[in-house]
Amino acid sequence: MLERLNQVMDHIERHLDEPVEVAELARIAATSEYHLRRLFSALAGIGLSEYIRRRRLTIACAEVLAGERTLLDVAVRHGYGSAEAFARAFHAVHGVGPGEARRTGAALRSQPRMSFRLIVEGSSSMRYRIVEKDGFRLVGRKARVPLVHEGMNPAIVSFVKGLDAETKGRIEALSDQEPRGVVNVSDGLAGDRSEGTELDYWYGVVTGADVPEDLDALPVAAGSWAVFEASGAFPQAVQHLWRDVFTQWFPSNPYRSRPGPEISRTRISADGAHADAELWIPVERVPA
Known part of the structure; x- marks a missing residue:
């Protein structure tokens, strides 16, 4: 199961600049959408949809600070319908808007890419x-x-x-x-x-x-x-x-x-x- 979860994480990374369908992630994990959401949140300590949103904004942040694209281009590239929608999501995570972050070089939060591995602890049974x-x-x-x-x-x-x-x-x-x-x-x-x-x-x-x-x-x-x-x-x-x-x-x-x-x-x-x-x-x- 952990191998399949890591395949899910790889798929998310390859598709951060387009819509990520949970149904497709569940197919990769060979389980139901319901169970995938429950299992992911238990293992990761964060909801699946929230993780995808934070990863997408992390990648978008790098583009905001680089200044090579307009804020509207960055917003559309990462799945936001308008610069305003992108600014709201950006502010919710970082506490500042993308324009201010670009102007001031503000410190921003980053969501690292996750992977899963098995750690055997103790010998107790359930x-x-x-x-x-x-x-x-x-x-x-x-x-x-x-x-x-x-x-x-x-x-x-x-x-x-x-x-x-x-x-x-x-x-x-x-x-x-x-x-x-x-x-x-x-x-x-x-x-x-x-x-x-x-x-x-x-x-x-x-x-x-x-x-x-x-x-x-x-x-x-x-x-x-x-x-x-x-x-x-x-x-x-x-x-x-x-x-x-x-x-x-x-x-x-x-x-x-x-x-x-x-x-x-x-x-x-x-x-x-x-x-x-x-x-x-x-x-x-x-x-x-």
């Missing part, structure tokens, strides 16, 4: 199983929150604290199948998985029961799920488990992620310092 589930409903309460990669998520903490005990009890009582009990769910992620990206966070249960009118519900289709287990400090153990699934497990196994909610079942110790967690990721086998 505990996982593949589960085939019929369709079910996710039932509970949801809120739109920003993604936080490390540490507690203040928006989620505030949301859960705002749920009264009676509502929490009614939700938990609806649980009737794996993963049992209250679960935390991420769904509806907008764009790539960069810090601050918005998603739907659910405090809910997995159930086949009828849905009370005052609760939120999400139907989930039948399919395969990869279930991972971890124990350790909270919340790092849960966050690092998700990271390790995408950076270690997927590149080494014949599966790819598919659209669907990502479900975490976490049991926290009385002092809040330790957690035992299960992470349910919707997957499909990679075609042979």
